[in-house]
Amino acid sequence: MGSLGFWRIAQADPDWIAAVDPDGTEHRAGDLLARANRLVHGLRELGLQPGDGICGLVPNGVDGLTLYLAALQAGWYYTPVNWHLTGPEIGYIVADSEAKAFFVHERYAAEGAKGAEESGIAPERCFAFGRVEGFRPFAELTDGRPDTLPENRTAGATMHYTSGTTGRPKGVRRPLSGLDPDDAAEFLSFLLGFFGITSGRPNVHLVTSPSYHTAVTQFGGTALHMGHTLVYMDKWDAEETLRLCEKYRVTNSHMVPTHFKRLLSLPEETRRAYDLSSLRWMIHAAAPCPVPVKLQMLEWWGDVIYEYYAATEGGGTIATPGDWKKHPGTVGNAWPISEILIVDDDLREVPAGTPGTVYMKMAGAVFEYKGDPAKTEAARLPVGVGARRGVGGDTDYFTVGDIGYLDEDGFLFLCDRKADMIISGGANIYPAEIENELLVHPKVADAAVFGIPDDEWGEQIKAVVEPAPGSTPGPELAAEILDSLKGRLSKMKWPRSIDFIEEMPREPNGKLLKRKLRDPYWEGRDRAI
Template identity: 80%
Template sequence: MGTLGFWRLAQADPGWIAAVDPDGTEHRAGDLLARANRLVHGLRDDLGLQPGDGVCGLAPNGADGLVLYLAALQAGWYYTPVNWHLTGPEIAYIVSDSEAKAFFVHPRFVEEGTRAAEAIAPERRFVMGEGADGFRPMRELTDGRPGTAPPDRTAGLTMHYTSGTTGKPKGVRRPLSGLDPDDSAELMTFLLGLFGVTPGRPNAHLVTSPSYHTAVTQFGGTALHMGHTLVYMDRFDAEELLRLCERHRVTSSHMVPTHFKRLLALPEETRRAYDLSSLRWMIHAAAPCPVPVKWAMLEWWGDCVYEYYAATEGGGTLATPEGWKAHPGTVGTAWPISELLIVDEQGEPVPARTPGTIYMKMLGASFEYKGDPDKTAANRLKDFFTVGDIGYLDEDGFLFLCDRKADMIISGGANIYPAEIENELMIHPKVADVAVFGIPDEEWGEQIKAVVEPAPGAEPGPALAAELLASLEGRLARMKWPRTVDFIAEMPREPNGKLLKRKLRDPYWEGHDRAI
């Protein structure tokens, strides 16, 4: 221990550019360190925050949210970055449920932040700027405070809320370690070490998705603790990503398959116009990646495309470029500190290549869903947990995903996995995005519905629907073909790539009881 961790690195080299905002503003490590230190002093002196207390932040990608993270993680607090796409009442639920002792709102999100304000006492609400009714300016906490390290530093943690694709979101809370913050940060670097990521400069990590997502915070924070520069995007734009990679000599990023699809849709001359020779660890997850899309990215970017499967709750798999090429479609093998278990409906292990519910566990990773012991217990099998995904292991221990259990279609007694159908339709050049799910059918129980977001220039209608179905000939059994195809202008996805399928599916099930 002793060479990594942001606070340690910033003291040793305060002039290192630790973060670049979406507008290009550069932030030196020493300045971020001083801001984080002042905030700790302020919250302790003004509001009496203690280790184990919670702090919520409603802030866009960039240095402002990073300062909240760096303050909480050296003061023993739980930091919850809040999804800025939520409405006021949804934000209020998280602020209240997390028992936050301070709530920070960026001026950009004041409207919904104000609607959420009743969840916390007025003296505990802060605006990261000026002039918001009902909020104290953050400078009241920080002005005149020392920029030096606070005493009694102890490691805090992020407490992310699961996305709430079913029911209300739940905070995933882990016990605090009591470690020195830099030692704790150094232990965190194990994750990026799995991908072969090396510490030190010159390295730059591109943040392509909202930093309220677990993986985005985890990968970005870990890269920072390894001494890498964080380069933030405000929102994903395919050509802007290429420009930033060239401009900042980006070496790593965390992406989702939707990003790949948009990158591959760029004209060939645009794709070739940028120098991407710095890329070393372009890591993706969060949604199934169609095999042809992954092959196309490997051909374009070379053997720097890594994949993993994991959950906020802990545990996961890793597919190196070499491992994936030998087992196309896999999400990899278990991490060295993780174990996988595939079981049937009775909770019994199943043989290789037999789909079942995926359970995982990770060494030393205990957690609970905050305030919901029933959900915590329901998702456990012995000391393994599940998020409800279905998959199988091959003979070599490589995991392949089928779908989420809740999304599985049962038609005529047969189990059909929408993800398999989505992957085949996604390949079509006239498809920008697609969702497949079951809708009520009097005879079969469920029939297969596809909802397609056409690619730019593709005309939605019966002709395109027929063309898409015909493209499945010889590639997918007829029993898996969608019975009908509907079109939508834009798919309801979270910015981390997660499809909000219930928003599409629920209208078809109104007045019907769904078996699953």
Template identity: 80%
Template sequence: MGTLGFWRLAQADPEWIAAVDPDGTEHRAGDLLARANRLVHGLRGLGLQPGDGICGLVPNGADGLVLYLAAMQAGWYYTPVNWHLTGPEIAYIVSDSEAKAFFVHPRYLKEGARAAEAIEPHRRFLLGEDETDGFRRASELTDGQPDTAPEDRTAGATMHYTSGTTGKPKGVRRRLNGLDPDDSAELMTFLLGLFGITPGRPNAHLITSPNYHTAVTQFGGTALHMGHTLVYMDKWDAEEMLRLCERHGVTNSHLVPTHFKRLLALPEETRTRYDLSSLRWMIHAAAPCPVPVKWAMLEWWGDCVYEYYAATEGGGTLATPEDWKAHPGTVGKAWPISELLIADDQGEPVPTGTAGTIYMKMMGVPFEYKGDPAKTAANRLKEYFTVGDIGYLDEDGFLYLCDRKADMIISGGANIYPAEIENELMIHPKVADVAVFGIPDEEWGEQIKAVVEPAPGVEPGPELARELLASLEGRLSRMKWPKSVDFIAEMPREPNGKLLKRKLRAPYWEGRDRAI
């Protein structure tokens, strides 16, 4: 060990441009290192110890990167918060994660201020030069602190929140490994090594999605630890992505199939205007990619399109371009440090080619859902875990997905959990019963549909639909709002009360290749 890890690389080459903000501002590695060091000194002054946590409500860019780099070398848990959430949803995460410091970017101050009651006033920090009631300026923490490396450096970890089908998100927490931060970072590079990604320059990693996603933090952080330049996008745009790839000589990125569909929709003259010869490892995941879309991308970009399947909880599969061409539709074979098991409802392994629940296990540090031993145990089979997805293995050990969780909606690569939306609609006095599920959407993969049984004497129709949606304002982020509401006289339920969601969903998916 000893050649990789951001802190080592930044000391060896402080002039290296380690990050480029969405507005084009370039950040030298030495400057980011100094900022991260000052932040560690400042937060230690606030009393933070290894094992404590910090939360960041920050957009893509260097500000969030500094929070990450500080936590990763001080033995803290860093939780990047989804900025689409409302104040109460953010407050839940700040409180549940037991954060000892909460950083908010001015752009998200409105909802961040609503969430601030979850943490003591002296632990709330506003980034930038603005001043506002209820927050300290983050510069108060760092002004006058030394740029030098803190003593007793120890590796931290990210703790991302993954929504559960019961609605409340759970933090996926791993025990800290106690390693030197650079050695720990070097171990992380194993993941990108699986794809054949090489360290050093001239490599640039394009960040196309919000930094609160697990994969974005993992792939971006790991690319940085390999000495790549991180190029951040603020809001994804197809042509802007091509421009940035040409401008910065992007070699690798992390995408979702919705990006591919938008890129392929660009006019031919736009697609051919940019030099994409630098692309080497364009990796995608998060939702099943339609086979024709994948073929079209391989045709356009060549053999640089890699796919994988994984979960925040760990483990996964990988399909190289060659693998996928030989097994179209696969999400790949198990990683060398990962194992797959396809099991029936009784937990028994099923034969090759037979669909069942996908279980995975990964060597290394096991995870737990923070504060929820029951959920941790419920998702386990021996040493394997599942997120509830259904799939099968072929004779060569390649995995194919049939369904991404029975009820989960995947829209534009984001996981949306119907139970959370149902819970919010159910409390409306005009609702007797409600079911939420995904229906086909050409652009997003799935869109959110709500089917409502009105309360007795309530007139169904567009006016009621508008009223129900309006009731979600401030309680549920807009990305979770149903796109449409249908009404039903009586919800189909079994005698034991179990909702027959499959029966409701089936008509919308008729003639579609989808397990329901």
């Protein structure tokens, strides 16, 4: 394959199977291209101009992919909406993004309709995949429109909304490049190139998490632009993942450590039943991965597991299997086009091995939080700090509030989010370190650690554990888990108490919704952070 960019590839090879829906339906590249082209023509008739935005409340599959491919060749911003949100939350995003068209799948009809009403978007700009009362059928936009490439094509972009630790989420908006869409898609491939991922067949990318997450859209969309077939999962399941990897000869995917934990919990005979020899680049991020868990995955799958740390806002690190083995626990060193800076509370750079706030920057990664200049400014390093370090463009450094340190070789190790840090008796305690130790226990399926009020110490350490299947929650299990920390974790870091929960509140991308667990303990009390 001589060139990258879905639209080029689809014209050259229309019979290539570009995507496979969760129900197994295969979609030819030529058909997908024609559908996206017709959608551009239809939305232009609706009055959409370059710089406008569209929102999609759609499950994993080609419906959302069609919206993505239309927006990215017509100069629009595409915002995929989290389908776990309520009507008012959906309405906020549709209104805040200034969407000129809103697409809802019938699976999410109830909350989608509430969101449309809440946002104030005109009914004639609301379209349904399937049947949604009050919405126009999607076919009204595409039927009778030409399937040829639209004129005056220009690159669009995705605008994802960050979940945010406080307040409402904000859209991360970048200036449009003005490039030809296929050229822009080719530039996107730099990220997958860092992992050594090659273009063309026989590569297959397994989409394991919801496409409304930035990384899922980025890795899946870029894989498509590199000529990889996308195989979509509707809901993640450990054995189904192995089945799909064998059936479609999957070469790459984007996963989270929770997936690894669940995969390792499968019976040995189940794990051995599937041929995984096609795997080459299984990439993970989004949450810390306990060292023993990753070691077991490397032993099972071989040196195909890559890790990275990044943010929707831009910049990041990567750890190859070899890097990680030399620096166990690292999330990698900076991408060639990125820089990492660790500073203390006075915004002074700290020496290697000293934890501080992690700041990043990436060449050309200019962004703003849409409609929130104060939040944009607060995330950036103040003018003059980077200059003291002897680097230019110091305002390009930003933080998402993580704490970490660099080792002598420049590899980044994460401690925790600043907002999650526990201050007990004046000591800084990082919950992620404790969670990693708890997760090693065979009777622990998932764990969360956070601070709760303590009149003497300020905060005390609370653990919430999701027991592994077959394990009985209660005082005996709590005592067994705590006893397992002997010799591995200093006593000051031990949870004072353990509560049990049937299922941990995690987003499908693996991110823990810790506030849901922590907030009830703080009702009527003020937290310092």
